[in-house]
Amino acid sequence: MGGDLCVGGIVPLTTVDYPGYLSTVIFLQGCNWKCRYCHNPHLQSMAAPEFFSWEDVLDLLRLRRGLVEAVVFSGGEPLLQLGLPEAVADVAALGFRVGLHTSGAFPDRLEGIVSSLQWVGFDLKYSFESYQFITGIDDSGEVALASLKILLKSNVDFETRMTVHESMEIAAIVEVLEEISGLGVKNVVLQKCRDKNENVVEHPIFSDKLLLESIARRFDSFHVRE
Numbered sequence: 001m002g003g004d005l006c007v008g009g010i011v012p013l014t015t016v017d018y019p020g021y022l023s024t025v026i027f028l029q030g031c032n033w034k035c036r037y038c039h040n041p042h043l044q045s046m047a048a049p050e051f052f053s054w055e056d057v058l059d060l061l062r063l064r065r066g067l068v069e070a071v072v073f074s075g076g077e078p079l080l081q082l083g084l085p086e087a088v089a090d091v092a093a094l095g096f097r098v099g100l101h102t103s104g105a106f107p108d109r110l111e112g113i114v115s116s117l118q119w120v121g122f123d124l125k126y127s128f129e130s131y132q133f134i135t136g137i138d139d140s141g142e143v144a145l146a147s148l149k150i151l152l153k154s155n156v157d158f159e160t161r162m163t164v165h166e167s168m169e170i171a172a173i174v175e176v177l178e179e180i181s182g183l184g185v186k187n188v189v190l191q192k193c194r195d196k197n198e199n200v201v202e203h204p205i206f207s208d209k210l211l212l213e214s215i216a217r218r219f220d221s222f223h224v225r226e
């Protein structure tokens with residue numbers, strides 16, 4: 001069982017974390033990146049401020065069978081924790097669909113687990129050459145691209161979403177969207193960034209309707225998420 005997991009939090013019921021399904025989200029503690037806009041900085045450290053044992057999590061999930069359809073592992077970066085594959089197996093054995101939110105920081109681990117997942121939310125950070133500008137980590141663009149290629153090779157349903165921070169250049173955003181379209185990505189969401197008070201921080205790309213329409217034509221599904 002996934003007993004070694006360090007769980008930083010749980011949202012028992014959401015409609016937005018696994019498109020089309022009511023889900024429970026399990027936030028795993030720890031991330032090896034340091035994104036300038038990180039929405040969950042309290043999860044970056046491996047030291048959990050609040051601890052749930054994996055058995056407690058499974059007990060909660062057993063009670064939710066029939067109420068929620070899916071369980072999403074989020075973070076932090078869930079693939080940082082070596083107990084994740086066993087935890088995914090535990091959740092699948094309870095009859096839930098299993099989703100994963102990932103930055104793509106661990107392509108080898110993603111490859112090992114992808115066939116056990118029904119859905120992945122892949123966080124695209126920026127043009128692959130400029131990833132470090134967002135993540136603060138040298139080789140982050142390289143590993144993220146490797147992870148995206150693993151998702152494309154697999155049969156898993158996945159969404160590529162990019163949080164658009166005020167510091168990001170339109171040209172670099174367009175460049176990477178063109179690149180991933182060429183690689184075969186079909187489903188893209190641009191997410192508006194929020195500040196610490198949860199207020200949207202607008203970026204000029206969202207006012208350029210013609211540009212958004214031309215981007216949208218490159219994908220089967222493209223939308224902006226507030």
Ligand code: SF4
Nearest residue numbers: 031033035038076103
């Ligand atoms: S990958 Fe996600 S959890 Fe990690 S620092 Fe970036 S935004 Fe935060």
